[in-house]
Amino acid sequence: MDQSLSLHPATLQSQRVRRVLFAIIMGGSAHTLLCWIALQLDFFRGGDSLFISLFAIIWAGHALFVTFMLLGLNRRLAEPAMILPLMIWSTTGLLVTAAVVDQARLCVMLIFFAIVQLGVLQASLRQFIFLAIYCVVGYAIVLGIVWLYWPEAVDVQGEWIQWGLFAVMVMAVALLAAEISTIRSLLSKRNSQLAEVVERIHDMAVKDELTGFYRRRHAMELLSKACGQASRGAFSLAVVYADLDFFKRINDGYGHGVGDLVLQRFAEVVSRHLGGQDFAARLGGEEFMLVLPVSDQQEACHLVEGILMGMRSQRFAEAPELNVTLSAGLAMLAQGETPAQVIRRADEALYRAKESGRDKLVVGSRNEQ
Numbered sequence: 272m273d274q275s276l277s278l279h280p281a282t283l284q285s286q287r288v289r290r291v292l293f294a295i296i297m298g299g300s301a302h303t304l305l306c307w308i309a310l311q312l313d314f315f316r317g318g319d320s321l322f323i324s325l326f327a328i329i330w331a332g333h334a335l336f337v338t339f340m341l342l343g344l345n346r347r348l349a350e351p352a353m354i355l356p357l358m359i360w361s362t363t364g365l366l367v368t369a370a371v372v373d374q375a376r377l378c379v380m381l382i383f384f385a386i387v388q389l390g391v392l393q394a395s396l397r398q399f400i401f402l403a404i405y406c407v408v409g410y411a412i413v414l415g416i417v418w419l420y421w422p423e424a425v426d427v428q429g430e431w432i433q434w435g436l437f438a439v440m441v442m443a444v445a446l447l448a449a450e451i452s453t454i455r456s457l458l459s460k461r462n463s464q465l466a467e468v469v470e471r472i473h474d475m476a477v478k479d480e481l482t483g484f485y486r487r488r489h490a491m492e493l494l495s496k497a498c499g500q501a502s503r504g505a506f507s508l509a510v511v512y513a514d515l516d517f518f519k520r521i522n523d524g525y526g527h528g529v530g531d532l533v534l535q536r537f538a539e540v541v542s543r544h545l546g547g548q549d550f551a552a553r554l555g556g557e558e559f560m561l562v563l564p565v566s567d568q569q570e571a572c573h574l575v576e577g578i579l580m581g582m583r584s585q586r587f588a589e590a591p592e593l594n595v596t597l598s599a600g601l602a603m604l605a606q607g608e609t610p611a612q613v614i615r616r617a618d619e620a621l622y623r624a625k626e627s628g629r630d631k632l633v634v635g636s637r638n639e640q
């Protein structure tokens with residue numbers, strides 16, 4: 272996984288804005304300063320007014336980039352870092368000023384390497400090649416224009432030698448950038464594999480292998496958090512204890528393999544009924560806990576009844592005559608109640624469901640404590 276992907280979106284965006292601001296201020300200032308020195312030395316064809324007009328446009332473009340990012344509009348783009356457009360805009364600024372700066376034209380073009388540096392860790396190989404070609408060809412066109420309209424301002428041979436040298440340097444830098452780009456994408460792939468392994472290890476630590484439900488310890492931590500949120504009035508919370516009926520008989524009668532299949536099927540049925548905020552845990556053997564943030568008790572009962580019905584209708588190819596049922600006890604978290612207290616009430620309700628014939632849901636009342 273690319274490191275940037277693991278950052279919070281707001282942090283990532285402010286990091287992007289800071290990076291672009293820094294690049295624009297440093298690169299733009301160097302460019303402006305160099306051309307201003309050329310202006311003082313009378314190398315800037317067009318004088319003060321052209322200098323002011325050109326840099327007003329260049330800085331207005333820079334400001335547009337920053338505003339676009341500050342408004343968050345870049346987030347809708349396929350590449351929100353906007354590195355390529357920014358590098359193209361900056362290179363275009365260089366090419367335009369290179370057309371009016373005599374003597375120091377190559378110096379202006381050398382700022383291109385600072386622009387490349389801006390994208391060295393972010394732009395792809397293809398983007399670098401595109402930018403290098405744009406710059407070298409653009410520089411050649413600039414020379415052609417200057418030679419055509421202001422032939423007295425150029426020493427044709429000298430300028431083309433400089434261009435050739437510049438083109439070679441650009442190629443060398445493009446190759447270097449390509450190398451860095453390859454290393455970057457390799458690292459990115461490794462990061463992504465590592466993230467997957469970490470996620471798998473985390474899953475193994477907190478989830479039961481057979482059912483995919485949370486293990487007891489992690490579930491208790493989540494329950495504790497959910498109780499905290501519920502007691503702050505965020506939602507009502509139902510805690511359900513569920514236990515498959517006569518599961519020992521299933522194991523004894525059909526074998527452990529079928530017993531495992533029943534557990535997996537139960538997990539599938541439960542998962543089909545749970546919403547995004549609900550979670551299930553396997554507390555051990557064939558004992559489960561469901562934690563359901565709901566609007567009221569009726570909604571929770573409806574959900575659990577659905578699971579009971581879902582299990583009754585399950586059929587198993589390995590044991591066609593097998594009927595599986597479960598018993599459940601439900602307790603709604605009461606004001607001021609601790610997780611341990613609500614668990615106890617759900618467990619007691621489950622006990623009563625078992626005692627009174629199984630295959631049913633019993634709701635624990637608040638008075639039972």
Ligand SMILES: Nc1nc2c(ncn2[C@@H]2O[C@H](COP(=O)(O)OP(=O)(O)OP(=O)(O)O)[C@@H](O)[C@H]2O)c(=O)[nH]1
Nearest residue numbers: 514515516517518519520522527528530531556557
């Ligand atoms: N197949 C399988 N069986 C398990 C697993 N974990 C625990 N068990 C079995 O689950 C059974 C639990 O049986 P009991 O606690 O007596 O409960 P029961 O037979 O369901 O009876 P009631 O709960 O009173 O309806 C035991 O036979 C355990 O061996 C498991 O991962 N796979």
